[in-house]
Amino acid sequence: MKNEPTRPCGFNGSLNCAIEGILWAVKTQSHMLFHLVMAILVLVGALVLRLTLSEFALLALAIILVLFAELVNTAIEVTVDLVTPDFHPLAQRAKDVAAGAVLLASVGALILGYLALSRFFFASEADMTHDFMRTTGNLAILSVVIVVVLVILAKARIGQGTPLHGGMPSGHAGVAFSIATSLTFAEVSMAVMLLSWLLAVLVAQSRVLLGIHSFREIVAGSSLGILTTVAMHLAFH
Numbered sequence: 001m002k003n004e005p006t007r008p009c010g011f012n013g014s015l016n017c018a019i020e021g022i023l024w025a026v027k028t029q030s031h032m033l034f035h036l037v038m039a040i041l042v043l044v045g046a047l048v049l050r051l052t053l054s055e056f057a058l059l060a061l062a063i064i065l066v067l068f069a070e071l072v073n074t075a076i077e078v079t080v081d082l083v084t085p086d087f088h089p090l091a092q093r094a095k096d097v098a099a100g101a102v103l104l105a106s107v108g109a110l111i112l113g114y115l116a117l118s119r120f121f122f123a124s125e126a127d128m129t130h131d132f133m134r135t136t137g138n139l140a141i142l143s144v145v146i147v148v149v150l151v152i153l154a155k156a157r158i159g160q161g162t163p164l165h166g167g168m169p170s171g172h173a174g175v176a177f178s179i180a181t182s183l184t185f186a187e188v189s190m191a192v193m194l195l196s197w198l199l200a201v202l203v204a205q206s207r208v209l210l211g212i213h214s215f216r217e218i219v220a221g222s223s224l225g226i227l228t229t230v231a232m233h234l235a236f237h
Contacts, residue, residue, distance in 0.1 A: 025074045031102075032070050039063045042113075051116065058116035062109035069105035073098040114141075134236045140182035143229040147174045150224060170213045170221030176200035177225035185233045 025032045042063060046056050076098040080091045118132070132138065151171040158168050180200040183193055204222055207213040213221075 055116040058112045062112035065105045066109045069102045073102045136186045143232045147178045170217045173204040173221035174225035176203040177222045178229045181229035
């Protein structure tokens, strides 16, 4: 009978195991290496830009969030491969959900990074008040996010198409018309506004011409984008 490997005991042993896990993930997972390199660049950039303590804390939280999600994703993938080396639909679902967690963490990191660097995008200190998130630009971003979430909920409910290909409603049309609607509320020239609506129509038309969406799905996505964005601007601007 072979001797089973003993588990390290005590705090030092547990700490070594945790460090070994991180090192193994960096050695074997290219995404983990990429995230660490980006983390170094972000931290150096924070020092160059002379960020405040709260701004630096937001960036640090974003970095930790992404690295944590990537480690959990790696652990789940290894566990699934150990349990079922052959292909299994549930194993694929487990990996997809874990990858979704990394994607969600990455989106959250982008939001935290935007908030941390927001004073570089808004020159006036008046914009950094309690009404900061109600500015036209931020309402446009929030509208797009809400439209995307509503599209995901609709596709999950109806069960047609894939996240980026086909199904009811059209996410591309929803996002395109949401952006065009937000530009209508912004202080832009008539030419820019008309161009944004033209581009939105072209995006919707391209989905039909490529056979990805039906006309009904395009109309549903466009209506969702317009109505959601109009409601956001009228209610909070």
